[in-house]
Amino acid sequence: xxxxxxxxxxxxxxxxxxxxxxxxxxxxxxxxxxxxxxxxxxxxxxxxxxxxxxxxxxxxxxxxxxxxxxxxxxxxxxxxxxxxxxxxxxxxxxxxxxxxxxxxxxxxxxxxxxxxxxxxxxxxxxxxxxxxxxxxxxxxxxxxxxxxxxxxxxxxxxxxxxxxxxxxxxxxxxxxxxxxxxxxxxxxxxxxx
Numbered sequence: 001x002x003x004x005x006x007x008x009x010x011x012x013x014x015x016x017x018x019x020x021x022x023x024x025x026x027x028x029x030x031x032x033x034x035x036x037x038x039x040x041x042x043x044x045x046x047x048x049x050x051x052x053x054x055x056x057x058x059x060x061x062x063x064x065x066x067x068x069x070x071x072x073x074x075x076x077x078x079x080x081x082x083x084x085x086x087x088x089x090x091x092x093x094x095x096x097x098x099x100x101x102x103x104x105x106x107x108x109x110x111x112x113x114x115x116x117x118x119x120x121x122x123x124x125x126x127x128x129x130x131x132x133x134x135x136x137x138x139x140x141x142x143x144x145x146x147x148x149x150x151x152x153x154x155x156x157x158x159x160x161x162x163x164x165x166x167x168x169x170x171x172x173x174x175x176x177x178x179x180x181x182x183x184x185x186x187x188x189x190x191x192x193x
Contacts, residue, residue, distance in 0.1 A: 004132075004179045006064075007032060008040040008101030010116040012109035013047040013076075021108045022051055024138040027172040028107065029055020035176065036061070040101045042093065042116075043067030043085070045078040048107055053078050066096045094119055103132045105175055108141040124165050125158075135168045136175050142168065 015022050025048040032039050039056045042049055043065025053063045057080050065081040068089050077084060087093045094116060098104075106117050123129055135142045146168060149161040162168055169175045 004037060004102045006038045006040055006100060006102045007179065008097050008104045009052060009107060010042070010104065010109060010113045010120075011048040011052060011107035012113055013042075013044055013049055014110065015047050015051065016108055018139055018141075020139045021048060021141070024136065024172050025051040025107055026055045028052060028105070028136070028175070029057075029061070030059050031172060031176045032056050033059025033061030035179075037179070038062045038064060040064050040066070040097050042097070042112075043078055043081065044071070044076050045080075046076060048109065050078060052107070053081065057082075064100065066093050066100075068093055098123065098129065098131075101131065103134070103179060105134045105136055106142075107136050108138055114145075121161070121165055133166050134175055134178065135166060136172060137168050137170050138172075 009028065011025060012021070029039070029052045033056050039053065039061065041053060041063070044050060044067065045053070053065065056063050062082045063078070064083045064085065065078050066085045066087060067077050069086055071077065072086055085096055087096060098120060104120055106113060120133060124131070124133060135145070137143065146162065152158045153160045167178065169178055
């Protein structure tokens with residue numbers, strides 16, 4: 001059984017309209033730092049990405065950013081990251097982030113966050129990895145996505161995604177509690193004993 005020591009977090013390059021999204025990013029960053037869990041993220045200094053990274057760093061934690069050269073050149077890279085990995089493009093970015101992580105968490109975000117989430121879900125469905133994936137449903141943000149995933153299964157295009165490939169947690173506190181009791185494959189340790 002393996003404790004999660006490196007968490008990849010997908011989240012928005014904007015902060016959104018609801019203050020609870022920013023608060024959740026701060027809470028997660030603080031919790032990662034206190035728990036000694038390294039953050040793997042998209043390397044940006046803006047939006048929820050920047051808020052999250054700043055909170056980890058403020059707590060004395062380690063932050064690894066992975067950013068394409070084009071975005072770094074646009075001065076969007078987080079200059080305070082413990083390690084900044086520069087890659088050629090978005091495909092390489094996602095591969096490096098996935099390789100370095102023990103698990104994945106998804107905070108609110110936009111199209112890029114959805115892209116990353118669906119790709120890592122697809123990779124898990126295809127058996128390319130067996131790392132746990134969590135949607136952090138801050139203020140019900142991910143309920144429409146949950147409905148879409150359920151519809152895909154209801155219409156016969158996939159087996160149920162939740163909880164087979166993806167776990168939905170209602171809060172950062174619940175995510176952190178689950179990370180402590182999770183092994184690769186996503187099954188809570190208590191269910192394996």
